[in-house]
Amino acid sequence: MPRRVAALWPFRPTVRYGRNVAEALRLETVGGIVMLAATLAALLWANSPWSDAYRDLQKLEISPHWLQLGHMDLQHWASGGLLAVFFFIAGLELREELTHGELRDPRDAALPVIAACAGVALPALIFLAVSAGEPGAARGWAVPTATDIAFALAVLAVTFSACPAPLRAFLLTLAVVDDLIAIAIIALFYTEHLSALPLLTGVALVAVYGVLQWRGVRSPWIYVPLAVLAWYFVHKSGVHATVAGVALGMLTSSRETPGPRRTNAEQADHVLRPFSAGVCVPLFAFLSAGVTLNASSLGAVATDRIALGVIAGLVIGKFVGVLGGAWAAVRFGLATLGEELHWREIAGVAMLAGVGFTVSLLIGGLAYTDPAQFERVTTAVLIASLIASAGATIVFRRRMRARARAEVAAGTPDR
Template identity: 80%
Template sequence: MPRRAAVATRWPFRPTARYGRNLAEALRTETVGGVIMLAATLIALAWANTPWARFYDDLRAYEISPSWLGLGHMDLQHWASSGLLAVFFFIAGLELREEITHGELRDPRDAALPVIAAVAGVATPALIFLAVSAGQAGAARGWAVPTATDIAFALAVLAVTFTRCPAPLRAFLLTLAVVDDLIAITIIAIFYTDGLSFLPLLASVLLIAVYGAVQAKGLRSPWIYAPLAVLAWYFMQRSGIHATVAGVALGMLTSSRETPDDLPTNAERADHVLRPFSAGFCVPVFAFLSAGVVLSGSALEAVFGDRVALGVIAGLVIGKFVGVFGGAWAAVRLGLATLGDELHWREIAGVAMLAGVGFTVSLLIGGLAYPDPSQFERVTTAVLIASLFASLAASLVFRHRVRQRARAEVSDDGG
């Protein structure tokens, strides 16, 4: 047997290879990714509230910005939000492309319910935030903070608390969150861009267009796509537009066209490789570097005395529920969408509560809206409080639905 064939035969039985594959498969599930993100958040919170908090602050403020890159001052926190989250948004772009090609967004009639709910779930929290924070100087810049739903966290809560969740309900939440993220990234591109540089933006757009054209040709080598993606990210970052915009654009342009030989599509291959990296490293590192806030009595008192922070809490907890549930109800009532046979209003209400988990993108927008560290810390604390409350409220609804479904099944068996 040739040496290469022998190595390939032995490789699956090596413990490191087997454990590596098992870990990667685990990271492709929303539950594991959400748990790792939660663990990173708790570690950051614990560290920031110890006598060694100064080392945590020094770590996230550690600057890595070689002059030859031309990206200005970039500390670890900025690298996480601009670089690592670009991978997260690339995955979101892949999911959106998949939904448009093969999923809930393929049929406009089926897509109407989560899309309308997502749009209402963005507008309502923004309006509530503006109403609550009115009168505080500079508050209006953060109107988009409570508009986003965290995909990984929300799907993890759903998977843990609603066992045997109906597939249409999970699809509703996934489509809602993906459309929500698309709106959020559009908001970032339009409203949180300062000092636009035209030539780098043009270079990024051209590179993204070349990436899309090569994808359309059906070429499969990652050695073609990886340099194009990295350069598109680089020039987007230099243009002044947040580089996560490049991530979602590249994801949406990745081909999901079926191949004649039944090999995985480019989108499936990219998702297979990058999802574990995103869930196991990118998002947790971003959470770790962003969520470390002081939770002392005086700090919490400052949060509940700050209109911006109260606006974030009200927007995520109240605004998201009213927007998502109200948007879905209005869409069905007006005949714009239909409620499927396996969907029930109580479960839609649970998803509407869960939409208030605005962790990742809310923190990203909060950092862009409020560069002042003290204000951003209050906003971060508000996002954490709102996300915790939304998770608990949704969990109660879903656990109640689990018991109701179990009783119904027992009743049917008895009948």
């Protein structure tokens, strides 16, 4: 594969951006580990003699009549409520990238953006090709298009401790763009019934939130009720409520403040990111990942073309799409690859992009209402994420050894 290397890495992050990225990486890495523990706990419980209690917990309905939200069990609250906080953080990250990060300069943004777009399109096409002919299969075309940033960063931190900063920035930007595409897909393709009045009310509340942010209002006592009401009305409209989360996050002001005070975006991130990474996403994983794992269930996955399409899309489609998109961007002069990056490391990130999990499970739940089909899809997402993690680990371990040998050779005096 040809390699085109610029004299210098073209992206010059600000000090503030570097600080925020470093904090995000630390918290998301810990969040990935917590989410992994929650997933393992769910799998153990769901495959224990007390599995019925786990299913009862998933279906425990909490929907006061005065809220008029319909039948909302714990699984629905996790996917529609807790994940709204997760997507609020994604909106903050996107705003940060647009204001201070790679996305502020179109040429610097080209590499991860093109890679992310190709990494969404190819998995969808592979899924449709593998699952073609299965009744209702097309509903799940978006399941293998998402990358789970928490799991991906956790794997990267554990397996590639010597990871260069530009590679981390590439992965983070790739995942942020991936999340934005995912939320657009959810809004456009997974909204079945649209109620105009609640939607207009939700949009108006989001607009009021944005105006107050623009005017520099800082009080959380104003923003929290506005955000909750916006979530409520967007949910009532039929649009998935996580859309409200990402919209509010993107409208949160990152305008610099006098003195050492945090910006509104920094303060929101400081307060909510630990809650998202340590509570919201792990609880969603715990309530969604508890599938039955035995010879019969694994055999059902192996013969289900929808599940096989998910695995092929995440493992093959993400790898080829992200790596191929990045290569095409460099090959045709749309982007450059810095000195600190190597194609084998980009290949590792491309493999790591196949760790779908959070958003893949969310879309799977929206696409397939049949519990048996959703369980097969969930099992497929877990299998694909495990394969992608293992493949990325092998690539990164080899790169660490190669870098260590290069450093030793560079430090050896000529004889």
